[in-house]
Amino acid sequence: MLKMEDLYVKVGGKEILKGINLHISDGENYILFGPNGSGKTSLLMTLMGFDGYEVVQGRIYYNDHDITSMPAYERARLGIGMSFQRPPTIHGLKTRDMVRLCAGDRKVDIEDLAKEVNFSELLERDINAGFSGGEIKRSELLQLMAQDPSLILFDEPESGVDLENMALIGRIIKSILDGPLEPRNGVSMKELKSRHQTSGLIITHTGYILDYINADRGQVLYEGKLCCTARPRDILDHISKYGYKECVRCLN
Amino acid sequence: MSQLNECESPRVDLGKYSFDQQEQSALKDLRQLSDEDRKRLLMAGVDTNQTQRSGSYLHINHSKVHCSSSRKDVEIMDIKEALDTYDGLPEYYWQAVDKEKDEFTRAAAEKVHGGYFIRTKKGAKIQDPVQSCLFIKGENVGQNVHNIIVVEEDSELHVITGCTTSENVTSALHLGISEVYIKKGGKLTFTMVHNWGSEVMVRPRTMAIVEEDGVFASNYILLRPVKSIQSFPTVYLNGARAVARFNSILVAPKGSYIDSGNKIVLNAPDTRGEIISRTITTGGTIIAPGIIEGNIAPAKGHLECKGLVLSNGIIHAIPELKATVPGVELSHEAAVGKIAQEEIEYLMARGLDEEEATSTIVRGFMNVDIMGLPAELHASVEKTIQETEKDMF
DSSP states (O other): EEEEEEEEEETTEEEEEEEEEEEEETTEEEEEEEOSSSSSHHHHHHTTTTTTEEEEEEEEEETTTTTTTTTTTHHHHHEEEEESSSSSOOOBBHHHHHHHHHTTSSOOOOOHHHHHHTOGGGSSBTTTTTTOOOHHHHHHHHHHHHOOOSEEEETTTTTTTTTHHHHHHHHHHEEEEEEEESSTTOOHHHHHHHHHOOOEEOSSSOOOOTTTTTOOEEEETTTTTTEEOOOHHHHHHHHHHHHHHHHHHOOO | OOOOOOOOOOOGGGGGOOOOOOOOOOSSSSGGHHHHHHHHHHHTTTHHHHHHOOOOHHHHHHHEEEEEETTTTEEEHHHHHHHHTTTTTTTTTTSSTTTTTTTTHHHHOOOOOOOOEEOOOTTBOOOOOOEEEEOOTTTTTEEEEEEEEOTTTEEEEEEEEEEEETTOEEEEEEEEEEEEEEEOOEEEEEEHHHHHHOOOOOEEOOOOOTTTTTTEEEEEEESSOOOOEEEEEEEEOSTTTTEEEEEEEEEEEEOOEEEEEEEEEOTTTTTTEEEEEEEEEBEEEEEEEEEEESSSSSSEEEEEEEEEEOOOOOEEEEEEEEOOOOTTTEEEEEEEEEHHHHHHHHHHHHHHOHHHHHEEEEEEHGGGGGGGHHHHHHHHHHHHHHHHTTTTT
């Protein structure tokens, strides 16, 4: 699904990512750990194709398309979606209309989707205007549900979220990534699952999200380099005990 | 005013325009207008089918051609008729606007071509708007109109005024005096849509006086090219708890010079005033002054001017607050600049290309929704915005 080959990225003239090799398969959930400033968000921004993230070497492939120099909207149309950590407010653009824009040509029942993320009351509000931490997350998820991407980039889905919201957000992320939680319309779960091949690339600091989703694989990004492929749980346990000291040793 | 490197406001040469033209023949039904004219009127918010309208007034060049009301509790007349009928309207005629203010008020006082007189009955709630249209057909026509709106005690009214020139007219002069009187507990929504030609000069002079518990909500929409507009509608909140709100959306393409602002004077306790202006230049000049003056406490006012400079044009926002007694609360926020890259990228990450993203943000910026217009007027404004957008980027 996604392949990054020997990727070097500069931001504001400074090299942030230094030779990233990463492969995410169809339906796989990949967790990215790393201390502040290690380049995690830059990796996501580069994948989405934002201005200011200059690929100086290497390639990015998505389902056999070389997307290295593709503009963000084309990547989005190919099926890459992103949940922003601090999305901007757009005055005068109602959340409802934003969700409709995300859906593109697909027909979606906005009311239904909003109900799922407990957002019905907020549909008439300008997008992100005065949203709380939990509301931002739920609005991002609502937009992604309408957009229905095949690869979703999550930038710290648990930041600024209280415990009550965390359960809801965790459950929704799971259903987006792993498909519907219940069989419906006479279709078996097995069939539903095989149709559902959404992959996730998730940045987490706290690891709370691991309580909710099936995380297949994790890695640590440290000073622009990837290291320590392991089960996400194990990485988290290690980091919470020893911090990122080991990464220094490992990478040198 | 500060020393800015601005091109000076275009001057009006009154001698250039014809103020004496034949009277237009009356129209029984607005649908008798040509399709072309009807389209121009619609772009100015005037519905010639008159669906969901409580009444209509149409003035072409120098005379009234149509005046009708579907309700007994709202009176709609030509101003000249009203002056005859009501002995010169001594309470209202030239009572809010100073006749000697400038050469344009003097010109309008010297020869009035017409204009509307709209008055509600006490307590009447007029749900559907009354629409009026001041229409200029003919090159270099100079139009003087004098409008008076009286909202009697505890009554409610929405007046839509569309000012427009016909398709083939590029140059004209519109001088409009408007005097608005809102009595105790009265409520007026006043929506004005301008749809001029590229060489048209416009010099309206508008004053409103609001008594106790009265509400004056004004919407002003100018999306199409004009040579020059200079207007500064002012409202005096003279009764306790009176409220005034000005909301304007101005777009200046190349060649337009728009000097349009508002003033609210808080003259009674617990009055509130709000001025919101959103301006966009795509090459023209916009001067957007706003003044809120508080002369008694407690009183509150807020001023918000936002400007988007989309190409080489000028936006000069001049928010002013003046408090003359302690205890007045006034605030303002002003921002002039470009569209945030961050917002464009957010939308691009959702699959919108750059142009779609920009247009979505600009639409949001204009935010017609907050005006709370009737559905069909809202739709016609949206349509005009859509057409205007084609020339924007």
